[in-house]
Amino acid sequence: MDTIYAMSSAQGKAGVSVIRVSGPSAHAACLALCGDIPPMRQASLRTLRDANGVPLDQALVLTFAAGSSFTGEESVEFQVHGSSAVVSAVTAALSEMTDLRMAEPGEFTRRALDNGCLDVAQIEGLADLIDAETEAQRKQALRVLSGDLGLRAEGWRRDLIRAAALVEATIDFADEDVPVDVSPEVSALISGVMTDLRREIAGTEVTERIRTGFEVAIVGAPNVGKSTLLNALAGRDAAITSDIAGTTRDVIEVRMDLAGLPVTLLDTAGIRETEDKVEALGVELALRRASAADIRVFLIEPTDPEPVGRMDGDIVLISKGDSQRGKYPGVSGKTGAGIDSLVAEISSVLSQRAANAGVATRARHREAMQRGASTLENAQELLKGGEATADIAAEEIRTAVRALDSLVGRVDIENILDEIFASFCLGK
DSSP states (O other): OOEEEEEOSOSSOOSEEEEEEESTTHHHHHHHHHSSOOOBTOOEEEEEEOTTOOEEEEEEEEEEOTTSSSSSSOEEEEEEEOOHHHHHHHHHHHHTSTTEEEOOTTHHHHHHHHTTSSOHHHHHHHHHHHHOOSHHHHHHHHHHHTTHHHHHHHHHHHHHHHHHHHHHHHHHTTTSOOSSOOHHHHHHHHHHHHHHHHHHHHHHHHHHHHHHOEEEEEEESTTSSHHHHHHHHHTSOOSOOOSSTTOOOSOEEEEEEETTEEEEEEEOOOOOOOSOHHHHHHHHHHHHHHHHSSEEEEEEOTTSOOOTTOOTTOEEEESSTTTOOOSSOBOOTTTOTTHHHHHHHHHHHHHHHHTTOOSOOSHHHHHHHHHHHHHHHHHHHHHTTGGGGHHHHHHHHHHHHHHHHTTTTSSSOHHHHHHHHTTSOTTO
16 A cells, blocks of 8 residues: 655644654655654654755654554654645655655545544544534534444444344254244344434434534514624624615524534524515525524514414514513613523523434434334334244344444445545545
8 A cells, every 4th residue: 555645734834734644654754754763652853854864844753553553554743843834845855755645635534444443433423523613513523433333333233143143043943942932032132222223313313413503593574683683693793784674685694602502593584475576585585494493583573473383492582672572581682682591592402402412423324224223123023923034034134234334334335435535634
């Protein structure tokens, strides 16, 4: 396998930049630049020199033996001063060495997968960790990266292989006396896995929201103060405000961090009947986005009827709460009255939902578990048929094993690897 190199830290000027080299010639590259190979996994200060002995920089050098690095290969990391000139000089010296080439995006992580250092779910967790913007995203990504999903999948696999083996034993010894009835154990094993799968499937909607962000839509009639409230929550003029009704015709989005959760606030067009075609399109879009949001904040006047389409967790507030009162709490984007209470309520509702999150974070995880659960349901029905359908039941159980194996990349992963690694930057 080729030896590859790339800058693993962010592009641009920095205090320190990290250049990673991985592959069979990594230590030889270190020897060429440093004059020796520092002790493994001990940061050592070295002067880096090019092929002509010209000093390039003073760097902290970390060396890793095969089997103890991120990629599983011989690796070296050069922590150099983070100027563009230094990075260019060091990478130029590496490019002149035999058997070294620039890494492709995500290639270091791909090698970690090929060498068994990470499974596919952990790689997805690493991608999420790199993209994490909030505390909840960081914690969730770290759980996946640490291998929680893989451990659960391995437990499910072990139980189902045991169940399939027991069923197949009854087939092999169908004409003989089997000393123990295996049906209770098989049933318990399958039921236990199905219970776990259903719980994880139910939690994927929340985990996906933590990864991509919750949505909170501000809904109400025209000129009720939605845009002013959005600006107050965002702390900036994200939306145009005006006394003219119908100013907002598109959905305006503002990304925020609330209680460590990623939240996108949506300012929608005022809901009303209108003959203006453009405004009508805005109203239609507002209704569609609001119905798909996790929480709707209804702004109403004191004399307005109860909001239509209110769901569990939605919030109703009296608009312009600095100047009018009603049966619901008031809020004012103009003065800030009620803003803290609104933020606290939104955070509370979303935090309660986030508490039900599992470790499966992506649509493909949910689909794999749904396939596994579906085939296990078939197996349970087939087992009721006794010896006549036992062989088919055993095959259904093994089909479920294959579905769950795809979670961590044992099978059926080639079609998703390109998509996964496309999100990685050069040097990762």
